[in-house]
Amino acid sequence: MTFNQILGHDRQKEILLQALARNRLAHAYLFSGPDGIGKRLVALALTRAIVCHEQRGCGDCAACRKIDHHNHPDLHLLEASGSAIKIEDVRSIQRELNFRPLEASRKICLIDQADLMTASASNALLKTLEEPRGNALIILLTAHPNRLLETIRSRCQRLPFHRHPTSRIQNELERQLDLEPNEAHILAALAEGSFKKAFGKDRELFLDQRRQLLKTLTGLSAGSILPILEFAEHLAADKAVLPEILEIFQVFYQDVIRQLNGGTLHDFVNRDLQAKIERVARNESLPSVLTKLDSLFAAQRQLERNVNRQLAMEVLLLRLTA
Ligand SMILES: [Zn+2]
Known part of the structure; x- marks a missing residue:
C-alpha cells in the first residue's frame, strides 16, 4: 500500500x-x-x-x-x-x-x-x-x-498514532462495501477506531444474526429455564464466535445505559433497535444494567480460561434475565 x-x-x-x-x-x-x-x-x-x-x-x-x-x-x-x-x-x-x-x-x-x-x-x-x-x-x-x-x-x-473517528470509518464502510448508514455505523462503532477491525468484522454475524440473538436474549424471562438452557447450548456451540456474541450483548446493554441516561437515537450503536432498547430500559435501572455488564465481563474472562462454555452461558443467561 x-x-x-x-x-x-x-x-x-x-x-x-x-x-x-x-x-x-x-x-x-x-x-x-x-x-x-x-x-x-x-x-x-x-x-x-x-x-x-x-x-x-x-x-x-x-x-x-x-x-x-x-x-x-x-x-x-x-x-x-x-x-x-x-x-x-x-x-x-x-x-x-x-x-x-x-x-x-x-x-x-x-x-x-x-x-x-x-x-x-x-x-x-x-x-x-x-x-x-x-x-x-x-x-x-x-x-x-x-x-x-x-x-x-x-x-x-x-x-x-491515533484512532480513526467512527464517522470516518462509517463513511468508508458505506463507500467501499455499499452498506446502509445504520449498518455501517454499527460496524464502525464496534471497530474501536480501527479500519482493520471494521472491515474484518463478520458482517453476517454483526448485522443480521445480531438482531436475532438480541431478540432471543431479550425475550427470555427469569422463570423460563428450558429456553435459557436451549439458548445457552446454542451460544456455547461455536467457540470461535462466542466472544463476538458476548460483545454484541455488551454493546446492547451499553445502549440501554445510554437510553437510561437520556441519550437519543444518535447516541446508540444499535440504531436499528431503538424500540427494543427503550423497552428493555423501561424494566431496568442503572445499577441493574451495570450488574449485567459485570456478568458479561466475567463470562468473557472465564472463556479466556477455557471453562465449560455451556455452564458459563447458563450462569450468564440466568444473571442477564434476573
Ligand atoms: Zn516502487
Missing part, C-alpha cells in the same frame, strides 16, 4: 515524507498507538518509499513488490516468536545490520509489538540504538509504549 492509499494519519505521513525528501530520517522511530489502526501499514509504506526504484513507493517496481511479499533482502521484520521477542531474535537482526544493504540505500528493521521484547532483548537493542550502524533505519511498533525501557524510548523519534 502506498502512502496515498492509507486512510488518515495525514500528519504522521507528512512528517515521514518530508524527512525522507530532505534525507533527514531519524535512525530509529517509535510508532505508538492502539492495535489495528495502521502503524504497520505506514511503516511498510515508508519502507517502500525508501527502497522503490521510482523513489516514491510506486507499488509496481520489483523492489516495492519484494516489500509487499516480505522478501526484500534489506527489510528485516522482527516479530514475537511465541509470547516474547527474545535476545536471540535481536542478535540475529544486529548481525544483519552489520552488513551493507544489498539492494536498497539502507537496511530497514521493523520490530512489531516491540513491548514484547524481554529485558535482555531490550538491552541488546539499546546498544544498536546508541551506536547506529551506517544508515540503518529501525522502526519499533507498539500499542504499549510505556512498557518499553525509557532508555529505548528516548533514543527513538516518537510518532504517536
